[in-house]
Structure formats: C-alpha cells, structure tokens
C-alpha cells in the first residue's frame with residue numbers, strides 16, 4: 426500500500442509499505458478521506474508538538490473516514506464495504522481516568538498520527554472495531570472525516586456547560602473555532618467571534634455566529650464588552666493557539682465566567698493576566714481532544730441539525746499531501762478544511 430510519510434521538516438515522501446492485517450477484534454479499513462488538522466501542520470513545520478517528537482519517516486493524519494475492508498476474528502456488526510468514521514484515540518480502558526469515563530486523558534492512549542502510532546495518510550489501517558462508527562445513509566465520507574474535529578468543538582462546549590441564552594465568545598474561526606460556533610449554537614448560546622481572515626469570518630456568520638469582529642480593524646474586546654452591555658460573556662473560547670487570543674478571552678469573560686483553552690499554542694508556556702483572572706475568579710478550562718462526542722456529531726449530522734459539509738473547501742490526492750499542508754499552514758486561498766482523498 427501507499428503511505429505518505431513525513432521525511433523531515435516540510436518534507437513528505439510516498440513510501441510503499443505492507444498493508445497491515447487485522448487481529449482479533451480489529452478491522453482493516455480502506456482509508457478514503459483524511460482531513461488536514463492544525464496539529465498535522467505543527468508536525469509538518471516543526472517535527473513536534475511539545476515533547477511529542479517525530480522520527481522520520483512517519484505517517485501523520487487522524488481525521489479519517491473509509492470503508493471496512495476486512496474483519497478480524499470475533500468482530501460483529503460491521504461488514505465489508507461499509508463506510509465508517511474513525512475515532513483516532515485508542516485508550517487503554519484500564520487506568521484510573523479510563524475507568525472514570527475520561528479516556529481522552531489516558532496516559533497510555535494510542536492516537537493515530539501521534540508518535541509512535543502511525544497515522545491515516547495511507548491506503549489501509551487497522552483499528553479496534555470499537556473505534557469505527559458506521560456512517561448512516563446520506564452522510565458522506567467527508568462528513569465522516571469531519572466527525573473528529575467537530576467532536577472537539579462539541580466536547581469543549583459540553584465541558585464548559587453552555588446553556589440556552591448564555592453568551593459566548595470564540596477567538597479564532599479556523600475549523601476548531603467554527604466547530605465551537607456550531608456546537609454553541611446547538612446549545613442555544615448567543616455567539617460573538619473574532620477572526621482576522623475574511624473567508625473565515627464570512628463562514629462563521631453563515632453558520633450562525635451572531636457577530637464576528639475583525640481584530641485587525643477593531644478591538645474585539647471593546648466590541649464584545651459593548652455588545653454585552655459591559656458585562657462580558659459567560660464563556661470565552663481560545664481557538665487560535667495565540668497568546669493574544671487567550672488574553673482577549675480572559676478580558677472578555679464575565680465575573681465568575683469560564684475561559685476555555687482549546688487551541689494548541691506553538692509556545693511551551695501560556696502567559697495569563699493573573700490579577701484579572703483572579704479577581705474575576707474565572708474557571709480556566711483546558712481541553713484535551715474529545716471523548717464520546719464523535720458518535721454524537723454523527724447523530725446530529727444524520728438528523729440534519731448539524732450541517733458541516735461546507736467546511737471542506739479543498740481536496741488533494743495523497744501525492745499532494747505536502748501541497749495541502751502548505752496551503753493550510755499559510756492560510757492560503759480561503760482554506761477552511763482541506764482533505765486528502767485516497
């Protein structure tokens with residue numbers, strides 16, 4: 426099978442590798458669509474995210490959907506040819522956090538495309554059957570591949586306990602910021618957002634953000650304070666991985682509000698305005714990927730409540746992975762979500 430591997434900083438090479446075989450309880454999947462994630466771009470540009478370092482050649486990619494190709498022994502409820510979305514996290518199931526229902530925090534997790542677990546930019550991969558969610562009729566493989574990033578937004582909105590009538594701010598309207606907006610709207614919140622790129626601002630408005638500010642033209646903090654009568658928002662989401670955006674989230678959160686850190690910063694340390702955060706007694710929430718949300722996303726898409734297919738703006742072949750990663754890294758051509766078709 427063909428596999429696209431990172432061969433060094435900003436280098437991708439296509440290698441021929443043996444297709445894996447499914448063991449007991451596992452399934453071989455013919456990968457069809459893999460979304461390019463901001464975390465893929467981090468690995469492409471710097472070879473690492475924090476202390477997770479890539480040793481080339483290594484295949485990244487984790488936002489995947491495909492078709493069942495072969496069942497390992499003991500697998501029931503799936504059949505060859507069936508389209509499935511893939512949950513990329515394989516938690517150990519045994520440790521304290523797994524037992525407490527927080528498998529996204531499992532220290533022993535194996536996550537597709539995160540060293541040392543090879544990712545999804547290849548023709549075939551093997552996953553435990555429990556990591557596959559059959560796609561209902563009417564949902565595309567692209568929508569299946571979107572389930573993972575959309576799950577992050579839903580998980581963060583659930584973790585922040587957003588309720589109808591609350592007001593939230595979202596700083597950064599990339600795919601994760603947009604997934605936060607979609608989930609916050611479903612939760613019944615009024616959504617204010619900030620984003621410098623015109624195409625993303627337009628998209629945010631199109632999916633139901635109430636106001637979207639351009640931080641290069643106006644001060645989004647002043648605008649959001651004005652919009653909320655000086656009170657600030659119940660919850661502010663940082664979805665840019667930028668120190669400025671985190672500061673703005675803290676500045677716009679209401680007294681006793683929640684600040685939710687969703688973005689992956691390039692730096693190893695965040696700086697926060699400590700006295701402001703302390704006087705407001707803010708709940709500072711970190712988000713680690715997601716848990717139990719991909720299946721909810723699929724249900725929401727199936728029911729028509731969540732329309733997300735439009736997020737995919739660019740499509741590339743496996744051989745064009747480097748082009749796709751560069752486009753996403755440079756925010757070129759109005760890109761929102763680029764996918765690799767295999």
Ligand SMILES: [Zn+2]
Nearest residue numbers: 462463488574
């Ligand atoms: Zn992702």
Ligand SMILES: [Zn+2]
Nearest residue numbers: 517520523531
């Ligand atoms: Zn565990």
